[in-house]
Amino acid sequence: MARDTLIGGALWEEYSSEVQRRMNDPVNMGEITQEEADKESKQLIIADFGAESCGDAVRLYWLIDPKNDVIVKSRFKSFGCGTAIASSDMMAELCMEKTVDEALKITNIDVEKALRDDPDIPAVPGQKMHCSVMAYDVIKKAASLYKGVDMSExxxxxxxxxxxxxxxxxxxxxxxxxxLDSIEQIVDYxxxxxxxKSCVKPGGHEKKDLYLVDLLAEVKEELEKEAISKKIKEAKADGDxxxxxxxxxxxTIESILEEYIRPxxxxxxxxxxxxDLKEIEGxxxxxxxxxxxxxxxxMNTTTTxxxxxxxxxxxxxxNLRVLVI
Known part of the structure; x- marks a missing residue:
């Protein structure tokens, strides 16, 4: 199905053909039962994870060989949009024949890139990237259940x-x-x-604890303070x-005014x-x-x-006297 195919009256040119194919015909959708695990002498792991931002959820099934921690079979069920189905399908596929530790290294970017038709063109529009993030998170959940630890580790x-x-x-x-001094540069780098774009500034589809605009302002302020301190040290030239x-x-006076007075x-x-600065006796x-x-x-001639x-x-x-002109 071409990227510019019209489906239901909407133009889907932002979705790769691979994404559309897996939306309609997922390869790895299904269940793995405990009966199947017992029959093959493997360990069954069932992990659930949901995305609060959109209400989607995914269930991941792993059949693991406990002798070497290899995921011999991986299946999923997705409760959400078509992009979530396609991302989960690719995620399950990428997990197979890997050890649990190797699967933990699979990121949402790996999932999204594997769904691309062209290496340089994203497989899904930006607002749908959270679906591959959910796929990444459910891997961590499954690994935490297998290892008996909290996924935050x-x-x-x-x-x-x-x-x-x-x-x-x-x-x-x-x-x-x-x-860097702009959001555009941060995206580029x-x-x-x-x-x-939810992390750029408030108002996106998902609320964040920290936004790029605030982080950029914070780091720029830190750099400016460091530059001022550096100027003071350079101006002192190791002397009084x-x-x-x-x-x-x-x-030196300008640096002190900039850091401690002007704000x-x-x-x-x-x-x-x-x-002006004039040297007088004493x-x-x-x-x-x-x-x-x-x-x-x-107060400009008194307190200030x-x-x-x-x-x-x-x-x-x-010994310095300050005068206003």
């Missing part, structure tokens, strides 16, 4: 994007190393957020404030600008200019000014 990382199985640690590392050049002194002022609609005079709401604030001066004195360990 197989998940060692916090997964942000369930569709692409991308963890929080991986996302943070990729964003940091490549200095990691594939996270490229399928159902008095030993710095004028350029280094100004960079508070900006929160109230204001800001401060460094205008210390320094720093000239600043208020911006925004700070210009009309009644004293706070800026105290912070700079504390950080620089220098």
């Amino acid at each position: 197989f998940e060692t990382e916090f997964i942000v994007c369930e569709c692409a199985r991308v963890s929080l640690d991986t996302l943070k590392e990729v964003i940091r190393l490549n200095k 990691t594939k996270a957020g490229g399928f159902c 404030f008095n030993a710095m050049s004028l350029v280094q002194k100004i960079k 508070t002022l900006k929160a109230d609609g204001g800001d401060v600008e460094l205008v 210390g320094y005079e720093l000239y600043i200019k208020y911006k925004g709401e700070c210009m009309s604030c009644s 000014l004293a706070g800026i001066e105290d912070m700079l004195k504390f950080k620089l360990k220098a």
Whole structure:
């Protein structure tokens, strides 16, 4: 059946022919009975898993040889949409002739890729990727029953994007190393957020504990703070404030203003600008200019000014007077 075949008045060009074939004629659908397991001296495992986001569910049957942990037969029953049937059918097939530990390495991406007609074209639309995720999760459930452990033991990382199985640690590392600054770049580098898009921002078909937009903002803020701290260290040049050049002194003051002063002022609609730094007998005079709401604030020459001066004195360990122009 071609990808652009019309079915029931809907254009199914986003579904591969392999997906459509397995929707209509699944190869591995069925049951494995305890009688069959006893007859072959094998262990029967029956695992159920449901997806809360869509209400689909799958039951997985494994017939395992306890001598070597090999899954000699795998069958399934799916209670859901056609995509869930096709994904479950492929999942069951991929499990056969593998050990339980080998089956645990099968991911939802492996299932989806095995259903593709073209290696570069997804087998299903993004909003249907959760069906292959469900297939991945039921494998973990079956393995946990066979091994007698909780399935959470197989998940060692916090997964942000369930569709692409991308963890929080991986996302943070990729964003940091490549200095990514957009969701589009994250999708390009990691594939996270490229399928159902529920993990990108609130409002998708499935609620998430953490969204990519929040993670990106968090990492960018961390990188900015680290950059500021680095500038301070570089400006100090392994010496005290008095030993710095004028350029280094100004960079250091700017870094302190950016990290410790401006966030508070900006929160109230204001800001401060460094205008000049003069060296006087026994210390320094720093000239600043208020911006925004700070210009009309009644405390800009009292409490706010004293706070800026105290912070700079504390950080620089220098005799410094701050003046407003």
